Amino acid sequence: MLEELATDRSDASGTSYWNPATGDYDRELLTASLGHDAVLPRLVAPGASMGTTVAQPDVPAGIVVGPGAGDNAAAALGLGAREGDVVVSIGTSGTVFAVTDRPVADETGAVAGFADASGAFLPLVATLNAARVLDRTAALLGVDHAGLGELALAAEPGSGGLVLQPYFEGERTPTCPMRRRRCSA
Numbered sequence: 001m002l003e004e005l006a007t008d009r010s011d012a013s014g015t016s017y018w019n020p021a022t023g024d025y026d027r028e029l030l031t032a033s034l035g036h037d038a039v040l041p042r043l044v045a046p047g048a049s050m051g052t053t054v055a056q057p058d059v060p061a062g063i064v065v066g067p068g069a070g071d072n073a074a075a076a077l078g079l080g081a082r083e084g085d086v087v088v089s090i091g092t093s094g095t096v097f098a099v100t101d102r103p104v105a106d107e108t109g110a111v112a113g114f115a116d117a118s119g120a121f122l123p124l125v126a127t128l129n130a131a132r133v134l135d136r137t138a139a140l141l142g143v144d145h146a147g148l149g150e151l152a153l154a155a156e157p158g159s160g161g162l163v164l165q166p167y168f169e170g171e172r173t174p175t176c177p178m179r180r181r182r183c184s185a
Contacts, residue, residue, distance in 0.1 A: 094130025
């Protein structure tokens with residue numbers, strides 16, 4: 001156990017009150033959101049130590065503790081993603097992110113300006129619906145995943161204007177199409 005709260009920039013970037021341009025918390029935004037200030041974890045730089053453990057019954061003192069990372073930042077780090085790379089993850093939720101050397105600010109809310117664990121940035125689009133949408137669509141078309149892939153490859157580019165909005169179970173981000181509010185909490 002550590003003696004103080006600490007986190008890394010990738011987790012902090014998911015709070016909506018961390019400023020990627022300054023690399024620090026935006027206390028004004030935090031206070032405007034909560035109506036008061038709050039105790040926040042110390043931000044640990046990429047590659048730095050959060051500190052060392054304090055002696056506990058099952059944990060010796062002095063073990064160096066790293067800052068960790070948010071799930072997508074950890075994926076980028078583990079994959080060795082570099083500037084210009086794009087990573088797609090399809091599971092319960094789905095994400096697409098790129099690695100850039102500059103923070104991204106999208107006023108529409110469609111692209112989240114996350115930070116990675118190395119000092120770069122991960123502009124990211126996420127949906128709560130990913131693999132399940134593929135499963136349901138394949139079932140509706142009477143094919144398995146391989147068959148769905150074959151149909152996709154055989155489709156006319158642009159699919160004749162057909163668009164599927166996969167908001168089957170709500171959204172956390174981006175905002176609802178054509179609306180300026182979030183689809184779900």
